[in-house]
Amino acid sequence: MIVDPYHATVRAYFKNPEHAGEVRNGAIGYFADQGMRIRLSAEVASGDLKRLRFLAWGCPHVIAACEAFCRQFEGRAASDLEDFETGPIMQDLAVPIEKAGRILVLEDTVRSLGQAIRDLTMTPQE
Amino acid sequence: MIVDPYHATVRAYFKNPEHAGEVRNGAIGYFADQGMRIRLSAEVASGDLKRLRFLAWGCPHVIAACEAFCRQFEGRAASDLEDFETGPIMQDLAVPIEKAGRILVLEDTVRSLGQAIRDLTMTPQE
Amino acid sequence: MTVVPVYLDYAATTPLDARVAARMREVQTTAYFNPASNHAAGRQSAAVVLHAARQLGALLNVEPATLIWTSGATESNNLAILGVAKQRAHRGKHLITMRTEHKAVVDVFRALEKQGFDVTWLPPDREGRVSLATVESALRDDTQLVSIMHINNETGVVQDIEGIGKLCRPRGIIFHVDGAQSVGKVPLDLGSLPIDMMSMTAHKFYGPKGIGALFLADGTPLEPQMFGGGQQRRLRPGTLPVDLIAGFGEAAAAAAQTMDDDLAKLVALKNQLWVGIRDIDGVQLNSPETGGYPGILNVGVADIEGESLLLALEPLCVATGSACNSQSQEPSYVLRALGRTDPEAQSAIRFSLGRQSQQAEIDYAISSYRAAVEKLRALAPGAAV
Amino acid sequence: MTVVPVYLDYAATTPLDARVAARMREVQTTAYFNPASNHAAGRQSAAVVLHAARQLGALLNVEPATLIWTSGATESNNLAILGVAKQRAHRGKHLITMRTEHKAVVDVFRALEKQGFDVTWLPPDREGRVSLATVESALRDDTQLVSIMHINNETGVVQDIEGIGKLCRPRGIIFHVDGAQSVGKVPLDLGSLPIDMMSMTAHKFYGPKGIGALFLADGTPLEPQMFGGGQQRRLRPGTLPVDLIAGFGEAAAAAAQTMDDDLAKLVALKNQLWVGIRDIDGVQLNSPETGGYPGILNVGVADIEGESLLLALEPLCVATGSACNSQSQEPSYVLRALGRTDPEAQSAIRFSLGRQSQQAEIDYAISSYRAAVEKLRALAPGAAV
Numbered sequence A, B: 001m002i003v004d005p006y007h008a009t010v011r012a013y014f015k016n017p018e019h020a021g022e023v024r025n026g027a028i029g030y031f032a033d034q035g036m037r038i039r040l041s042a043e044v045a046s047g048d049l050k051r052l053r054f055l056a057w058g059c060p061h062v063i064a065a066c067e068a069f070c071r072q073f074e075g076r077a078a079s080d081l082e083d084f085e086t087g088p089i090m091q092d093l094a095v096p097i098e099k100a101g102r103i104l105v106l107e108d109t110v111r112s113l114g115q116a117i118r119d120l121t122m123t124p125q126e
Numbered sequence C, D: 001m002t003v004v005p006v007y008l009d010y011a012a013t014t015p016l017d018a019r020v021a022a023r024m025r026e027v028q029t030t031a032y033f034n035p036a037s038n039h040a041a042g043r044q045s046a047a048v049v050l051h052a053a054r055q056l057g058a059l060l061n062v063e064p065a066t067l068i069w070t071s072g073a074t075e076s077n078n079l080a081i082l083g084v085a086k087q088r089a090h091r092g093k094h095l096i097t098m099r100t101e102h103k104a105v106v107d108v109f110r111a112l113e114k115q116g117f118d119v120t121w122l123p124p125d126r127e128g129r130v131s132l133a134t135v136e137s138a139l140r141d142d143t144q145l146v147s148i149m150h151i152n153n154e155t156g157v158v159q160d161i162e163g164i165g166k167l168c169r170p171r172g173i174i175f176h177v178d179g180a181q182s183v184g185k186v187p188l189d190l191g192s193l194p195i196d197m198m199s200m201t202a203h204k205f206y207g208p209k210g211i212g213a214l215f216l217a218d219g220t221p222l223e224p225q226m227f228g229g230g231q232q233r234r235l236r237p238g239t240l241p242v243d244l245i246a247g248f249g250e251a252a253a254a255a256a257q258t259m260d261d262d263l264a265k266l267v268a269l270k271n272q273l274w275v276g277i278r279d280i281d282g283v284q285l286n287s288p289e290t291g292g293y294p295g296i297l298n299v300g301v302a303d304i305e306g307e308s309l310l311l312a313l314e315p316l317c318v319a320t321g322s323a324c325n326s327q328s329q330e331p332s333y334v335l336r337a338l339g340r341t342d343p344e345a346q347s348a349i350r351f352s353l354g355r356q357s358q359q360a361e362i363d364y365a366i367s368s369y370r371a372a373v374e375k376l377r378a379l380a381p382g383a384a385v
């Protein structure tokens, strides 16, 4: 018996994932584990995350977590990515504890994105 | 689950036992067994059972069987009592087989009544 | 050919409360779904189940999660007694119950005896009560379970479940109570009573038939007795009958609201009934003089055959013995345990009153009873010789 | 906040038929008594129960006395399987069932395995059928019981119960069939089929929830699994829920009347649904190509996460796996037994249709399903990279 397995925010984000998609020619973070796959892309300008987009294959909590991440970090400094923690998202979305591992896939993808951005900004191209 | 433990005739005789009571100064048959007690009394004239009455302590089937007996034999020759059998009453009243023993108490009482009538008519008083 | 009987057999079963019936109809049309289904409709039904568990939990002052839905008190008793006995068999095989329990407890313990368990059958006193001293002296080091009913279904006698629970708890003995005749009828605070399990059934207090519950205090060890599916923490599988559960919950809410009024009314009606028949020659009270549940009055009468008495009382609907045993003409084992002779027990009639009972029905019952006794006495050879 | 869902989960449970609801209300007001009570009111209820047994017996062509009332198919399965296994344990401990049975059968056999019974788990072919050769080769001298379901709740595949019964009968092996998904939905002549026991439940065919039955052919050995009171020849005690039983009987009568129309309609709707989605890239049929029960269509789709698919389909109410398992996100063990991979099984959706299903609902289901698959594919990195 499940009164509702999804927090209202999960439902809202899943139904309307405003940040779904991909930034063309952006920095890319990617990670796959436990059958989940996440791809984050970012347009970075003056060290800020101008646009953040995600693609994800996974359960509703994973998709909502990606959307939550994009909403939270879009517009902020790219360096803030280092502060990313799964705890608040787990809480805001009421992710059940047995799905914690899946949210860690997002953490790994964020780390991958951070690295990609650093790689990009390191290059003398700019 | 019992749809109806009592045949309609049992219900009718139990509700309205027309032959309940006792013939004053009549011949008396009595028998008690299995916790049941039956007393039959008869007014005998010219060898006929002019009036037959019963008293009984027992379950509805026993009471109805007594009534059935009285209805059947009232007006007939006293010698007919020898023909009394429990089978037809068991059948007419749909007496459950586990109560057969109780109906045999009636048989013993009828036998006792027959004996009492013979005792009476043997005496030279008449 | 519908008979319109005067029904004084509320201890056997009760009609649906109007609020209960309305709630069930509502659920049947708007939330008839499977509460285990993971979709919007299923969740609607799950919410209905949760609401009902809260209603029943509120009546008993326990958390909804402590309630396991079953098909009735018979199943709850079986689950509780078999479930604990088997779960704890490795620790010890001594179990304790009472001779005057309902068949749905007696027969479970008899089955356990056949499986090698050692059951102590406590005797009641002449009023039907088991004393704390009797319980205490039966407790052993290997005792695992004590099962004592709250209100007796035949006589209405009330056992001291608080006192018995206090004997069990410090010894780590599980205490089960068959509450089929008390839940929804008398106040019960399971949140504070030292009781580990209580069986209940909705149809004894104006709820639907076919739904019961087992209260299972947190941490009580229990082996499931049915298998299949993950419902109810694997303790009792099967599709939850959401409308029956909703009706059960509503019956609990209605009971909480009207219990005081119901009880006051029953006290008055039972008194009216007893006053109306107690002067009959040879009448004997089988219910306790004082302190019994006011919905049940059990009386015997000297030298009257019980089956004929019952038929002579028609169309008054009353019981001989317990409803579940009334097919057999055996004198009640409960009354025999109280010291009644076979003939005494055999003449016993249980009048059980309820929320719809009326003074006029009691008047009718009194005159029926007097007339029936008179008629059968007139028919009896003993009286006429 | 009542959701108005499109309900295509009839295999989980069904709404009450209007005639059934009316009959239940009638019984609740005029014959709510305890059928075991020996008084006029009780007998009225007993007559209601007998009438219902006749209705159900007529549907299945069996005597009313062969039907034991239970709380549902879960209990019937438990009673049948545990009851025969234990009754016959002294003769032998070998039992046979199938990997794709419902949890209410699987978990019972698992429990028996823990108690030392030797269970053979027969595999289905890729369409879900077990062949007679497979069954026959599993039979042994010490085999006591074979339990094979009739219609599978996840895929709708139909087993050859007549053929299996014919293998069992001459060998004196008891044959039990879980008929939860077939009774009241497809023609069944238990009077001539070589079947000893069949489990059924009313709520799968527009009857009430909380009531089931076990057909028990004369002479089948069975140990009761619940104790207390003498009801139902001691095989299953407890107060009979007369209104639920009446509803069950009425559902059987209604089924007998409308079964042909129902089936014809389901065939058309299922076809409409399959035609509407079969061209989607990667769609896979989990129901059998032909010969399956027309009320169930189970489809998987490549590289789609099942839980997200289910949520994307809302407010369409459909199931993943069986209703009883849908709380877990585990891929269906039934589909895995059919050879589906975990990801394949995990994307499976069971559409189950019923008497109230409409063409328009099927249209809605088709467009929902197409849209959901499209949405999730657009979201997936694999597709966008």
Ligand SMILES: Cc1ncc(COP(=O)(O)O)c(C=O)c1O
Binding pocket: C011, C012, C071, C072, C073, C074, C075, C102, C104, C149, C151, C152, C153, C178, C179, C180, C181, C201, C203, C212, C323, C324, D238, D239, D240
């Ligand atoms: C004391 C007691 N326990 C158990 C039961 C069994 O309840 P049910 O018939 O609802 O299973 C009853 C009623 O019959 C009862 O009075």
Ligand SMILES: Cc1ncc(COP(=O)(O)O)c(C=O)c1O
Binding pocket: C238, C239, C240, D011, D071, D072, D073, D074, D075, D102, D104, D149, D151, D152, D153, D178, D180, D181, D201, D203, D212, D323, D324
């Ligand atoms: C094949 C099968 N067997 C048994 C059951 C169990 O039925 P119930 O939930 O009514 O006990 C179901 C339904 O859940 C089923 O589909």
